[in-house]
Amino acid sequence: MPLIRLECSETSLPEELPASLESARDVFVDANAVDFELEANLCPRLAADLPFFALPEQQLLAYEKHRETSELGHIFRIANGLHDHIDAVVMTGSGGGFLGARAIAAACCDPFHNETTRAARGSKPRIYFAGDDLDNDQLQSLIGRLSAGGYGDGVADRTWAIIAADAAGRSDSPRYVLNHLVETLISNTPSIAPELRARLVTAIGPVHSLSGGPIAQRLASHGFDQSLRVPDSIENRSSVFTPLGLLSSAFLGLDCIQLLVGAAAINENFRKEPFERNLVLRFVAANRAAATGDDRSAECKRLSAWWARSLTGFQDWLQCLHPHHWPIDVATEFGRSVLNEQLESGCLRGEPLVCNHVDVAAIRTDPLPVTPENPLRRGDDSQSVRQTQQHIAATIDQQLADVGIRQNRITLPVLDTHSLGQWMQLMMLAAAIESRLNTDAPSHDTKSIPTDGSANPRM
Template sequence: MVIPLTLNQSHVSISKLEEVFGTQVKTIHQEMNKGTSEGADYLGWKNYPNEISLNELEDALKAAKKLRENADLVVVIGIGGSYLGAKAIQDALSPYFEKNSDDPEVLFAGQNLSGAYMKQLLSYMGSKEVAIIVISKSGTTTEPAIAFRIMLEYMEKRYGSSASERIVAITDKSEGALREMAVRSGFTSFIIPNDIGGRYSVLTPVGLLPLAVAGVDIEQLLAGAKKAIHDLSNADIDSNIAYQYAALRTLLLSEGYNVEILASFSPSFETFHEWWKQLFGESEGKGGNGIFPAAVAYPTDLHSLGQYIQDGQRMLFETFVHFAEEAEDCAIPSSKENLDGLNYLSDKTLNEINEVMMHGAMEAHRDGGVPLLRLEVAKQDAYHVGYLIYFFQLSCAMSAYLQGLNPFDQPGVEEYKNNIFRLLEKPGHVIAAL
């Protein structure tokens, strides 16, 4: 049987990790399971893939089928956890260029405030048949709320009274502006569970519906997550790689390595880096604490950040994500003239060279004093990506708890929001003299 995910590292023995963190990890594990850990009201993600009902899944698939049949283009409106997870998985599992003929194009809005982006998106819609998925717990988050206001006007002008049939809202069960709009206008709607925060929500309707519309097999995605729940249910570090990863990160932080770089060699995995950065950045970056999450896409970044990683300040460690099995490959042809001197590679493929490049980079960075971790994922498909998503979520929660932090709040984001409301003269916010 192929193991979905393994963790390789040589920084410290597992027995040492068990000695240093074993008791603490077991205590945190038990507290999470009992719902007594800090922020436990937001632990709903922990077993959600097992708890989603057949009816809920069928409703999501049914709604996705309707959107796929009636739209050439589906615009997903959201930001942060309401955007990054779905985009990350879509990019990781979609062809680079031509989409499958039966799949509508899925684009995103509300994740920025660029007037040019929105103007060009509206123009791009053109004569395409359009549908909207709007995702917001409250319906009042500035960026997606503005985007939805613009899109709703567009849809009502174009489709009139039938516009509501082309809009799906994913929002709070009973409260908030978007819930009120959904009830008034008759939008099909799905619920963001109250006990799951945004950055942990990708395996709920927040991610599942847009992904189903994009043609991703969400049943396999959930199956991978369910397998991870089963595999990572043990409280012992020596048999739980999620807890090993969390303990390793905490140990490295204590040794002065306060930057983690997530590295991969698959271009389709780059948006996944962004989801990972939000997950760990918002969960750990508070009160002057936490590991700073950064990312590189190799081999591109070997020609930019590679110099710093190799020879800059020694405050970083690197976690490689590698997919053992690639779906496609491309051979390197032989050249009669061999002006580029590459005929010595003509019996190899691009994936084979990519693999060699990964090992070469890892060896160089290790020799340069960078602690290395490697996550070996069996395959880049829905099942294994679902497994990896859950692995990172559980690792992140444990890692934050080991640092004495609440993984589920984000008090730091409120300050910039208050400043924006003040500067935009939102009612109730006083303008301070500069």
């Protein structure tokens, strides 16, 4: 399958930056390398010290070797084993894994997934995400919706499940959301067989917390002891390819294997390719090179333009991943007005800015005409909604360029789990490399060199 496409508007880079990036890459790869020829590194369950960089390959190889007893095998067993018995699943938690899981669901599912019938969903459950910060009214509404059941009158329509995520294993996080949901689930399922009820709640957390953490203890007191692992070594923000991001996807019938295969493809590109063909390094360079003068190698404040609107759920995930990601979406009129106000007020004077456009090459449904009474002619979609949006995007490109904002464009081939796996791994690796560059305090030499033609300059 093709890799995602990265086009950068930057035509020159600080002379030392490509070499610095390749050096940072080499150090990172050496520090996080895992030898999968060793039997110990292909253990069925996720090891406590596994780095996020190795997650895609380790889980794919462990599943190939161990099948049902691997971490991925347990994920599939839990999700597939409940499809016929439940009509909804709610995930509780916070942080990168939780936000990533929510964004994957929003990107891959029909926007009105929860409103369709059980048959239309292929018996896949409705899904809800309950952050640790729900207030009283939100929690009451969620409890009411789950208790009301689905759109049919079967036993499965009245039964639901919980994914209890505890990415950090913290004891200070509020537990009232999970506590109320567990009590509601128990009261909603008085006649469910004990063996089935025990499978309705799955705890996901660090290896060290699953046996004695606050969530595990709470669930065990009610007879729920089903759990999945997150390596202790993985930061919350980089945990989306652990069960935190995979179990909810499996419940929805999404292709988790391809999600990991896509991430592994980016790992391969990152490990082996030189700067000119390395997606991660070029993305990092393009986002740092937008600075000027003495800050030429510094990080920039980042804007986004989500032209594929199903991807807007990743805005929160990116903010969790990278502190310089600014929650302004210039694909929307509101986002552009906020940016204009900031520019006109002088609040951004001297701030290096870069905008990362994110789009998908192929739409999933038939193109609609802008005017319903004028249907599209075969082979001609020039008057389609899609083409109109692309014209708007080109106009915004020019407007941003006119005020000196650098731009990059990331294009996913299609909106599927393979492409999402690529994009998310690219973003996590870019954040890791930038963190290393910041720690190493790069120089501020302002001499520049042209980039290779493969950088596909847009401006």
